[in-house]
Amino acid sequence: xxxxxxxxxxxxxxxxxxxxxxxxxxxxxxxxxxxxxxxxxxxxxxxxxxxxxxxxxxxxxxxxxxxxxxxxx
Numbered sequence: 070x071x072x073x074x075x076x077x078x079x080x081x082x083x084x085x086x087x088x089x090x091x092x093x094x095x096x097x098x099x100x101x102x103x104x105x106x107x108x109x110x111x112x113x114x115x116x117x118x119x120x121x122x123x124x125x126x127x128x129x130x131x132x133x134x135x136x137x138x139x140x141x142x
Contacts, residue, residue, distance in 0.1 A: 077123075
């Protein structure tokens with residue numbers, strides 16, 4: 070995910086890895102089967118497209134363009 074944001078922004082993002090806090094999960098897993106049954110669709114994660122769109126929205130918001138004007142509700 071960090072690499073996708075670095076690519077979209079053209080900037081290096083500093084990362085600091087720290088030890089886990091007490092109670093943090095060591096791993097998290099999820100299944101998309103229930104969602105696929107309800108929607109009949111299989112989603113494909115496209116981080117690069119979604120991250121690029123997120124960067125564009127953030128830039129436009131910083132210029133005062135409301136999210137609604139960008140096609141989001």
